[in-house]
Amino acid sequence: MSLSDKEIIKRLEALAAKVAAQVMRGRPPYIEIPVRSFSNTIWDEKRKILRLGPAKARREFLDSKEVKKFMQTLLMLSLIVTARREGDYPTIRDLYYMGKHTITYRDINGRPRKEETWNEQRESNSIIEDIEVAVGILREDMGIMHDAKGKMVGNVIIRSKGHIIDCSKMGIGAYAIPPNPDRLEIIKVEADYVLVIEKDAIFERLNQEEFWKRENCVLITGKGQPDRATRRMVRRLWEEFGLPIYVLTDADPYGWYIYSVYRSGSISLSYESEKLACPEVRFIGVAASDIEAYKIPKNYVIIATDRDLKRANEMMKYPWFQSEAWQHELKLFLKRKEKVEIEALSGHGFKFLSNVYIPEKIEKRLWII
Amino acid sequence: MSLSDKEIIKRLEALAAKVAAQVMRGRPPYIEIPVRSFSNTIWDEKRKILRLGPAKARREFLDSKEVKKFMQTLLMLSLIVTARREGDYPTIRDLYYMGKHTITYRDINGRPRKEETWNEQRESNSIIEDIEVAVGILREDMGIMHDAKGKMVGNVIIRSKGHIIDCSKMGIGAYAIPPNPDRLEIIKVEADYVLVIEKDAIFERLNQEEFWKRENCVLITGKGQPDRATRRMVRRLWEEFGLPIYVLTDADPYGWYIYSVYRSGSISLSYESEKLACPEVRFIGVAASDIEAYKIPKNYVIIATDRDLKRANEMMKYPWFQSEAWQHELKLFLKRKEKVEIEALSGHGFKFLSNVYIPEKIEKRLWII
Numbered sequence: 001m002s003l004s005d006k007e008i009i010k011r012l013e014a015l016a017a018k019v020a021a022q023v024m025r026g027r028p029p030y031i032e033i034p035v036r037s038f039s040n041t042i043w044d045e046k047r048k049i050l051r052l053g054p055a056k057a058r059r060e061f062l063d064s065k066e067v068k069k070f071m072q073t074l075l076m077l078s079l080i081v082t083a084r085r086e087g088d089y090p091t092i093r094d095l096y097y098m099g100k101h102t103i104t105y106r107d108i109n110g111r112p113r114k115e116e117t118w119n120e121q122r123e124s125n126s127i128i129e130d131i132e133v134a135v136g137i138l139r140e141d142m143g144i145m146h147d148a149k150g151k152m153v154g155n156v157i158i159r160s161k162g163h164i165i166d167c168s169k170m171g172i173g174a175y176a177i178p179p180n181p182d183r184l185e186i187i188k189v190e191a192d193y194v195l196v197i198e199k200d201a202i203f204e205r206l207n208q209e210e211f212w213k214r215e216n217c218v219l220i221t222g223k224g225q226p227d228r229a230t231r232r233m234v235r236r237l238w239e240e241f242g243l244p245i246y247v248l249t250d251a252d253p254y255g256w257y258i259y260s261v262y263r264s265g266s267i268s269l270s271y272e273s274e275k276l277a278c279p280e281v282r283f284i285g286v287a288a289s290d291i292e293a294y295k296i297p298k299n300y301v302i303i304a305t306d307r308d309l310k311r312a313n314e315m316m317k318y319p320w321f322q323s324e325a326w327q328h329e330l331k332l333f334l335k336r337k338e339k340v341e342i343e344a345l346s347g348h349g350f351k352f353l354s355n356v357y358i359p360e361k362i363e364k365r366l367w368i369i
Numbered sequence: 370m371s372l373s374d375k376e377i378i379k380r381l382e383a384l385a386a387k388v389a390a391q392v393m394r395g396r397p398p399y400i401e402i403p404v405r406s407f408s409n410t411i412w413d414e415k416r417k418i419l420r421l422g423p424a425k426a427r428r429e430f431l432d433s434k435e436v437k438k439f440m441q442t443l444l445m446l447s448l449i450v451t452a453r454r455e456g457d458y459p460t461i462r463d464l465y466y467m468g469k470h471t472i473t474y475r476d477i478n479g480r481p482r483k484e485e486t487w488n489e490q491r492e493s494n495s496i497i498e499d500i501e502v503a504v505g506i507l508r509e510d511m512g513i514m515h516d517a518k519g520k521m522v523g524n525v526i527i528r529s530k531g532h533i534i535d536c537s538k539m540g541i542g543a544y545a546i547p548p549n550p551d552r553l554e555i556i557k558v559e560a561d562y563v564l565v566i567e568k569d570a571i572f573e574r575l576n577q578e579e580f581w582k583r584e585n586c587v588l589i590t591g592k593g594q595p596d597r598a599t600r601r602m603v604r605r606l607w608e609e610f611g612l613p614i615y616v617l618t619d620a621d622p623y624g625w626y627i628y629s630v631y632r633s634g635s636i637s638l639s640y641e642s643e644k645l646a647c648p649e650v651r652f653i654g655v656a657a658s659d660i661e662a663y664k665i666p667k668n669y670v671i672i673a674t675d676r677d678l679k680r681a682n683e684m685m686k687y688p689w690f691q692s693e694a695w696q697h698e699l700k701l702f703l704k705r706k707e708k709v710e711i712e713a714l715s716g717h718g719f720k721f722l723s724n725v726y727i728p729e730k731i732e733k734r735l736w737i738i
Contacts, residue, residue: 083719086719086720087578088578088719088720089573089574089577089578089719090574090715090719091570091571091573091574091712092570093570093710093712094574094712094715094719096712097669097710097712097713097715097716098715098716098719100668100669100716101666101668102668116668143577145570145573145574145577146570146573147568147569147570147573147592148569148573151545158540158542159540160539160540160541160542161540161541161579163538163539163540164538165538165539165540165542169532169533169534170529170532170534170544170545171527171528171529171530171532171534171547171553172529172530172547172549172552172553173527173529173534173544173545173546173547173553174544174545174547175539175542175543175544175545176520176539176542176543176544176545177542178540178541178542178543178573178576179570179573180541183541184540184541184542199516200516200517201460201461201462201514201515201516201548202460204458204460204514204515204516204517204547204548205458205459205460205463205514207547208458208512208514209456209457209458210530223516297470299469299470299471299485300466300469341462341466343460343462343463343465343466344466346459346463346466346467347466347467347469350452350455350457350459350463350467351455351457
């Protein structure tokens with residue numbers, strides 16, 4: 001799956017080489033970067049993912065408004081190329097510090113001036129994302145590290161650094177998904193489906209009772225809003241092994257949005273959807289309509305906050321929530337103003353979730369898309 | 370290490386049996402629970418841990434101020450015993466929902482009244498902690514699940530559910546520490562020390578470059594303020610295998626407090642220190658004095674906030690920060706009002722942390738306790 005370090009260095013160098021060529025020809029140099037703003041985010045109806053539009057922006061060296069970003073882009077590019085050449089794995093924060101220094105210069109009136117290459121990590125992170133889009137390589141594949149939240153367990157066999165890792169032999173623990181899952185070789189998967197669980201504690205509980213063994217599935221959690229690595233792993237299991245993917249979250253707009261991030265991508269990372277989104281993901285609950293369908297006791301129900309209602313109203317308008325089923329769910333939520341957590345199902349007994357709710361939703365095809 | 374389910378059930382039943390015996394003898398029943406408040410938290414100078422004092426409180430059935438907690442304690446006890454008898458692994462939130470119901474009764478004037486068994490998870494969590502203290506068993510060992518943040522990698526071999534798990538063969542991933550690490554059998558450890566890293570991204574970076582292999586150590590991260598499972602795993606590696614434990618955090622009061630939680634325990638969980646604290650933990654940085662010692666460039670330094678300064682002032686007074694070295698560090702911090710992140714060391718090159726800083730601190734015994 002993943003590109004070799006050699007190929008990655010080649011692509012990064014190619015971007016820099018364009019600038020060098022401009023300089024050599026005596027032309028004012030610029031770098032062309034696809035625009036990552038909301039205005040250039042497109043809902044691809046056919047492929048059911050959010051993706052980046054065609055707009056590109058030029059960063060001109062000779063434009064006083066652009067020159068700082070031009071400098072930042074080349075600075076970051078050189079840091080990333082150096083790290084790859086030397087086999088280093090900096091974090092995004094390392095790159096911020098590595099590149100941070102004070103530039104001293106004289107302004108047009110000859111006065112000495114000082115300026116930082118960047119002042120906040122937000123700036124350097126944004127440049128890393130620009131480079132990802134410009135060269136079409138995930139930062140993870142460029143060897144850039146960050147936090148990794150995901151865990152996995154089930155009949156998945158992986159090869160990495162010469163070792164064979166059997167995710168069905170983790171005992172009561174689990175396999176912690178690395179930040180760069182494309183560098184894992186998934187050599188064998190024997191499972192009927194993947195169950196993605198919003199909440200880590202529920203993941204742990206289902207792992208303790210070996211739900212994945214009984215149901216022949218793979219369990220994954222991204223601990224709330226998933227990170228890129230967890231999304232990439234889910235995507236690979238779908239894309240390379242054709243597994244159906246089911247998502248289980250709390251019954252609230254926050255949980256439902258998590259489902260949509262796995263499925264369609266997120267607005268802020270739309271340029272990565274083609275690698276991270278998984279447009280056949282199915283939502284198995286907990287849905288707003290489950291509160292009645294599964295007779296969840298009144299005293300387990302939580303009153304929705306104004307923020308929940310605002311969020312649901314926004315989601316009603318998103319192109320990827322336009323299905324009849326989702327519109328029905330969101331309207332029901334806005335009408336009832338009630339939410340519940342996955343754990344509310346425990347009112348029917350500890351094993352209700354694993355013995356009844358999940359198997360029933362899957363067997364009877366009660367999912368929502 | 371861990372108690373069998375049978376033994377756990379026996380201990381829980383013994384607590385309930387005392388109450389039953391009181392009733393059978395026609396006495397007003399009560400439950401005796403050690404007091405978990407700050408006033409009953411003792412700094413054990415000799416053992417260098419925070420621990421619970423001798424105070425106990427009685428929850429009397431016939432005391433109108435106590436009866437609700439009496440009821441909650443027996444309710445929770447029955448939920449936990451039932452789960453253990455049936456081999457269930459509820460989360461703390463499951464237990465909240467399982468136990469939540471409305472009690473209807475008539476008050477002394479004959480008026481019908483309603484009251485919830487509990488209204489917030491805070492209440493049911495607190496009762497779980499009471500039961501832990503009363504029976505002297507960690508909730509993890511009672512099969513109660515919760516989030517687990519920790520990851521581990523290195524020459525550690527574990528047996529769990531009949532599988533042999535070799536934490537040196539996780540490839541670019543890691544072993545996700547389960548919520549109940551006492552149920553892991555650690556069968557072999559071949560390492561010179563344990564390095565506990567505050568930040569997950571740094572853990573990932575050191576894992577990518579196989580720092581643990583080169584240095585023959587075990588890497589663990591608890592992702593910021595550690596959870597109980599990570600602390601328990603660290604403690605077991607120290608207690609059962611005699612490994613020195615080094616902690617690496619950012620140079621700020623938040624990071625230094627994390628070190629002290631691994632070492633001495635936390636005020637809110639002082640009753641667990643005897644199982645979770647690890648009084649020989651050594652702090653290898655980043656220290657306030659490192660800012661000068663390692664010539665960290667001025668523009669990497671962050672100005673301390675008022676909150677940082679307030680925190681440092683509080684920490685100056687904690688008995689477990691009274692060593693000359695720590696008093697010096699805290700005073701220096703309060704004087705300079707400067708903090709830095711671990712990643713600021715990258716200013717000396719990506720590999721400075723792993724090739725120079727950590728090995729030097731350990732070899733030259735530059736740690737602080």
